[in-house]
Amino acid sequence: MSDIHALIGGMYDDVVRRNPGETEFHQAVREVVESLVPVLERHPEHLDPNAFERICEPERQIIFRVPWQDDEGRWRLNRGFRVEFNSALGPFKGGLRFHPSVYLGIVKFLGFEQVFKNALTGMPLGGGKGGSDFDPKGRSPDEVMRFCQSFMTELYRHIGEYTDVPAGDIGVGGREIGYLFGQYKRITNRHESGVLTGKGLGWGGAVVRTEATGYGAAYFTEEMLLSRGRSMGGQTAVVSGSGNVAIYAIQKLTQMGATVVACSDSDGYVVDERGIDLELVREIKESGRGRISEYADRVSHAHHVSGGSVWDVACTVAIPSATENELDGRAATTLVRNGCIAVAEGANMPSTRDAVKVFTEAGTAFGPGKAANAGGVATSALEMQQNAARDSWTFDRTERRLHEIMRDIHASCFEAAQEYGEPGNLVLGANAVGFLRVADAMNAQGLV
Incomplete structure (x- = not known):
C-alpha cells in the first residue's frame, strides 16, 4: 500500500514539475490519480511500464498564431491550441473552445478529462481538446468568419476523420463549426464530413447533437x-x-x-x-x-x-x-x-x-463530468458513424441510443465503485473504468 501511495504521489509531483503554472491540469490529474490506488493494487501490470505517467503526457501539443482582420481594418492576433492527448482507443476527439480564459493549462485539463470521458462511452475515440483566447462575444459575423478561417488555415494540417476530430465547446457553436468546415473543405478540396462534429443538419450533422x-x-x-x-x-x-x-x-x-x-x-x-x-x-x-x-x-x-x-x-x-x-x-x-x-x-x-x-x-450522489456530461461526445461519435455510412438517423433513434449509452456509463461506474470497495463513489468508478480501458489498449500496443 505505502509503495503505491508513494508512486502515486511521485507521479503527481512529476506532472506539476513538468507542467508549471497549469493549475487546472494539475487539479484534473490529482483528482484521477488519488482514486487509482485500489485499481493499481489489483492491476500491477500497469505500474511497469507506468501507464498513468504516459497518459498524463500528451502525444502532441500544438500552439500557433492566428492573425485576422477586424471590421475596421485593424490587424488582430490571437493564439490557437490543439492538444492531441491520447489515441490508444481511436482518433483524437474533443471540442474547440473560443474564450479569453483559454491557455495551454485549460486546454490540457480539458483534453485529459476527454481521454477518460471518451473511454467511458465505450466508443472507439481517443481524447484531445483545442481552442483559442479569441472572444467571439461582441464580434460581428464577418469578424468571427475571418477568425475561424485563419484558425483553420493552420489547424487543417493536424486533423482528419481518422486522425483528430474537433467539435464545438464554449464560444464555438453551429455558426463557428460551419465557418471552420467551409475553410477545411476549401483548403483540402475534400468534403470530409467526419472531420468535424456538431455540423448543421443539412450538411452532415446529427439530430440530438445540440441537445x-x-x-x-x-x-x-x-x-x-x-x-x-x-x-x-x-x-x-x-x-x-x-x-x-x-x-x-x-x-x-x-x-x-x-x-x-x-x-x-x-x-x-x-x-x-x-x-x-x-x-x-x-x-x-x-x-x-x-x-x-x-x-x-x-x-x-x-x-x-x-x-x-x-x-x-x-x-x-x-x-x-x-x-x-x-x-x-x-x-x-x-x-x-x-x-x-x-x-x-x-x-x-x-x-x-x-x-x-x-x-x-x-x-450525496455525485456524477463527475467525465461520466455525467459524456452525452455530447457520445452523440458526436454517432454523428461520425452516420457520416461514415452516408446515413441519417431519426431523432427518436438517436435519442434512444444516447439514453442507452448514458445508462451504460452509469452502470459501469457504479459496478466499478462496488468492485473497488467504495459503493456509490462514482468518481472512483469513472476513473477506474476510463483508466483501465485506455491503459489496457496502450500496453497492448507496446511502448506508446
Missing part, C-alpha cells in the same frame, strides 16, 4: 436517483448557466417530471418557483443573446439576484453546467444543508476538490 450534453446529464442524474430507489418525478432542480448544456438539461429534467427553479449567467441568477420557462430562456439567450436578468423583467413572479451564488437556491437536484470550479466547498455545504440529494456535472470539472469532498462525506 446531447444536457440530455445526457439529465439521464445520468436519473440513473443515480434510480440506483438509490428514487425517481426524477417531483424533484426540485437548479441548473447553473443558461447556455446550450443548461438549456437542454432544463428541458429534459422538466420532461422527466422535475421542476427547475433557477438558472444563471455571469451576471447573476434568476429564480422562478413555478418552474423556469425554457422557451423564454431560449428566446433571451439564443435568439437575442441577452442577459438572464431579462427573464425577471418579463415574468412577474420571478426574481433576479445580481451576483451571488445560484447554489443558495434550495433544491434536491443540482446540475452545474457553466464552467470549471464554479461550485466550491461553501456552495456544496449549502446545497447539502438545503436537502440536495444528487449532483451531476454538466460542465467540465465545475466542482472544486473541496466541493466533491463535501458531497462524498454527506452521501
